[in-house]
Amino acid sequence: MPATRLGALCAGAVLLAGGTAGGTAVPATTVADTAPAEVSEADGTFLRAAHQGNLAEIAAGQDAQAHATTACVMRVGALFVRDHQKLDSDVSKTASALGVKLPTAPTAAEQRELAAARAKAGSSAYDVAWLNAQDKAHQQTLALIDKELRSGTDSRVKAAAKAARPVVAMHAEMVSGGTCRDTMPPGDIDAGDSGQVTAAEAGHEEAGLATVIVGLLLAGSGGAVWAVRRRRSSADAEARH
Numbered sequence: 001m002p003a004t005r006l007g008a009l010c011a012g013a014v015l016l017a018g019g020t021a022g023g024t025a026v027p028a029t030t031v032a033d034t035a036p037a038e039v040s041e042a043d044g045t046f047l048r049a050a051h052q053g054n055l056a057e058i059a060a061g062q063d064a065q066a067h068a069t070t071a072c073v074m075r076v077g078a079l080f081v082r083d084h085q086k087l088d089s090d091v092s093k094t095a096s097a098l099g100v101k102l103p104t105a106p107t108a109a110e111q112r113e114l115a116a117a118r119a120k121a122g123s124s125a126y127d128v129a130w131l132n133a134q135d136k137a138h139q140q141t142l143a144l145i146d147k148e149l150r151s152g153t154d155s156r157v158k159a160a161a162k163a164a165r166p167v168v169a170m171h172a173e174m175v176s177g178g179t180c181r182d183t184m185p186p187g188d189i190d191a192g193d194s195g196q197v198t199a200a201e202a203g204h205e206e207a208g209l210a211t212v213i214v215g216l217l218l219a220g221s222g223g224a225v226w227a228v229r230r231r232r233s234s235a236d237a238e239a240r241h
Contacts, residue, residue, distance in 0.1 A: 039098050039099070039100055039154065039157075040152070040153045040154065042147070042148065042151040042152050042153065043098070043100075043148070043152050043153060043154045043157040044100050046144060046145075046147070046148040046152060046157060046161060047091055047094065047095045047098075047100050047102065047157060047160075048095075048100070048102055048103055049144055050087075050088075050091050050141075050144065050145075050160075050161075050164070051088060051091050051092065051095065051102045051103060052103050052105070052106050052107050052110065053084075053106075053110070053137070053140075053141050053144070054084045054085075054087055054088035054091060055088070055105060055106045055110075056106035056107070056110035056111075056113075056114065056137065057080050057081075057084040057134075057137070057171075058080070058081050058084050058085060058088070059106065059114055060077070060080065060114055060117075060130065060133070060134060060137075061076075061077040061078060061079070061080035061081035061084070062077070062081055063077070063114060063117070063118060063130075064076070064077025064078075064080075064130055065077045065078055065081075066121075067118065067121035067122060067126055068126060068127050068130065069122065069123065069124055069126065069127055070124075070127050070180065071182075072180040072181075072182045073127045073130060073131065073180050075182045076134075076171075076174050076175065076180060076181075076182050077130075079171075079174075079182075080134075080171060083167050083171065087163075087164050087167060087168075090160050090163065090164070091160055091164075094156050094157055094160050097156065098154065098156070098157070110137070113133045113136075113137070114133070116129060116133070117129040117130045117133055127180070128178060131175050131178045131179065131180055132178040134171075134175040135172070135175045135176060135177065135178055138168055138171050138172035138175065139172060141168050142165070142168055142169060142172060145161045145164060145165045145168060146165075148161040149161055149162060149165075
């Protein structure tokens with residue numbers, strides 16, 4: 001093997017091993033290069049409070065399914081569990097990416113609200129207490145989200161707040177004034193995976209289906225025209241012979 005080629009191979013091996021031909025180590029990526037950026041007080045406060053709120057709503061929804069006396073409250077409770085699990089997954093992922101440590105339980109006030117409603121379990125008073133507590137909780141969450149949208153600085157945290165707002169607003173309508181409403185007009189909000197399909201999304205789906213149908217019809221008619229033309233060409237050929 002020529003000496004120049006052998007030298008190049010050796011130099012390449014040294015570089016792959018983490019050094020240079022001169023023996024100087026290639027600088028490794030420092031911890032500072034990969035550490036999460038500093039999170040503002042507003043963003044950190046929102047992530048922690050939103051997480052605790054989600055935990056409280058999940059617990060309240062599960063409690064309603066077990067202790068409510070009306071089907072409406074049970075259904076709304078089930079919806080709250082589903083939606084707040086999705087929202088909390090987004091909050092937790094964002095917090096993890098930013099290095100924000102989240103609490104492991106709802107706030108003491110949120111736990112007291114749940115306990116106060118649970119004390120009335122099995123009676124109509126439970127449903128009233130639960131609905132009033134949820135009305136208050138969702139209004140507070142909307143205020144928290146709006147504050148983050150005004151004062152937050154990290155685009156990822158603000159995106160999580162923006163995505164959560166229509167879902168929380170829908171929930172607030174379902175318990176507004178302490179009255180249970182388990183149905184919402186279709187297309188009112190776009191709540192992503194957690195909510196209903198919007199009118200625009202439904203329109204896109206219908207348009208896509210129509211396009212497919214038209215395409216199939218055109219393909220079918222095109223095949224028929226081709227077949228007719230082929231038969232005519234064969235008949236003309238036979239006539240000439």
